[in-house]
Amino acid sequence: MNKQQIIDYIISLKAPKSGFYLQSGFDQKTLMSSAFSIINLELINGMETINKEIESNYFLSSQDQKTGLFIDSSWKGNISNIKDLEKNYIPYQTTAFSISALDALGYQPKYGFHFLDYFRNKTNLKDWFFGLNWKNPWNESNKVMFLLQFFSHEDIRFNNLESKSLVLLLLDLLDASIDHQTGYWGTDKGASNFNGMAGAFHFYNHYKYYVRHIPYEQPALINTIKIQEKDGLFHPLGGGGACEDLDAIDIICKLNINDREKMEVLKKAYYSILDLHRDDGGFPWAIRPVFPFLYGLQYLNPLNNQFHFGMFKWILKRNIIGSLIPSLKENRLYQYSGWDKMKYNIDESDGWSTWFRLLSLATIEQLIPSIKNHDIDFNFRSLPALGWQNV
Numbered sequence: 001m002n003k004q005q006i007i008d009y010i011i012s013l014k015a016p017k018s019g020f021y022l023q024s025g026f027d028q029k030t031l032m033s034s035a036f037s038i039i040n041l042e043l044i045n046g047m048e049t050i051n052k053e054i055e056s057n058y059f060l061s062s063q064d065q066k067t068g069l070f071i072d073s074s075w076k077g078n079i080s081n082i083k084d085l086e087k088n089y090i091p092y093q094t095t096a097f098s099i100s101a102l103d104a105l106g107y108q109p110k111y112g113f114h115f116l117d118y119f120r121n122k123t124n125l126k127d128w129f130f131g132l133n134w135k136n137p138w139n140e141s142n143k144v145m146f147l148l149q150f151f152s153h154e155d156i157r158f159n160n161l162e163s164k165s166l167v168l169l170l171l172d173l174l175d176a177s178i179d180h181q182t183g184y185w186g187t188d189k190g191a192s193n194f195n196g197m198a199g200a201f202h203f204y205n206h207y208k209y210y211v212r213h214i215p216y217e218q219p220a221l222i223n224t225i226k227i228q229e230k231d232g233l234f235h236p237l238g239g240g241g242a243c244e245d246l247d248a249i250d251i252i253c254k255l256n257i258n259d260r261e262k263m264e265v266l267k268k269a270y271y272s273i274l275d276l277h278r279d280d281g282g283f284p285w286a287i288r289p290v291f292p293f294l295y296g297l298q299y300l301n302p303l304n305n306q307f308h309f310g311m312f313k314w315i316l317k318r319n320i321i322g323s324l325i326p327s328l329k330e331n332r333l334y335q336y337s338g339w340d341k342m343k344y345n346i347d348e349s350d351g352w353s354t355w356f357r358l359l360s361l362a363t364i365e366q367l368i369p370s371i372k373n374h375d376i377d378f379n380f381r382s383l384p385a386l387g388w389q390n391v
Contacts, residue, residue, distance in 0.1 A: 009281030035101035137186030137199030183220025192308035209384035232272030236296030282349025283357035
């Protein structure tokens with residue numbers, strides 16, 4: 001792996017005039033797919049390869065003046081209830097990545113974040129937080145992360161002290177609602193440890209940036225290490241998952257506990273991710289094993305504290321029965337956030353997976369510098385959002 005390989009791959013995703021595709025096999029350009037490529041280039045110090053003004057105009061022209069949201073022209077939804085993050089998930093997510101991309105390009109949004117006005121009332125914010133479905137922290141934590149990113153952006157870039165107080169309030173609410181037994185959120189409401197792990201990842205950047213102690217570090221570390229599979233990655237179907245692998249790696253690195261097992265887990269994961277590097281210079285979401293019988297076993301054992309009935313059914317269907325009946329296996333075609341305008345084949349390189357794979361490597365290298373064997377000097381995001389790092 002080297003810097004020029006990665007740059008060449010990202011530039012291969014370039015769309016005419018401006019923006020980037022998510023994967024070369026699908027001519028689908030969105031604000032999010034474009035943001036992924038830009039933040040990839042920022043991460044590897046390759047921003048000189050693009051025209052920053054042209055790329056920034058693509059994002060700025062998509063910001064809605066009334067709400068402040070960045071709305072992709074491909075999204076056909078209707079924003080009728082601005083505080084409903086579930087209904088408006090794609091615009092909120094698009095806005096989060098657009099802000100990061102613009103910041104990487106050296107630009108700021110043209111309009112204020114009026115879509116946050118409802119949440120600026122602390123009573124409203126608390127009611128919203130406790131109304132989330134914490135049985136599914138993987139999904140709900142994204143919504144909390146979006147608000148944390150938006151408020152922290154206002155705090156850091158515009159010195160908005162009210163926004164800072166709302167970041168701190170959200171962190172207080174998280175402190176009060178964590179599961180003491182697992183170190184995750186939602187596992188005391190019925191979520192699996194796997195789901196809880198993926199959710200916890202979305203909060204750690206803001207805990208670290210605002211110098212807040214991450215609660216119940218020891219159980220979080222123990223439970224996250226247990227999720228590692230025999231291939232060194234963290235997905236129960238085998239072959240990893242760009243999100244799940246970074247989720248676990250980031251948690252393990254950020255927890256302020258250093259021991260031999262932690263370092264060995266990270267080294268194993270590091271080399272497993274390097275093995276996923278493709279000849280085109282990018283990274284895929286996952287490379288699933290042909291016979292996945294030996295993956296996800298901890299979720300099948302009722303005596304294991306990782307056991308969860310929902311996970312049991314999933315692993316049984318995909319790994320065991322799916323090996324006998326191929327139609328039950330995982331579909332290799334994914335849609336990012338379930339959006340049909342962002343399709344990608346999971347075993348081929350794409351912009352999103354390349355970014356998260358590189359972030360995983362960079363995060364481990366920050367904790368274990370001696371492991372590095374390439375010419376890339378990683379450059380993390382400067383604002384607390386996906387892509388920021390401080391272990």
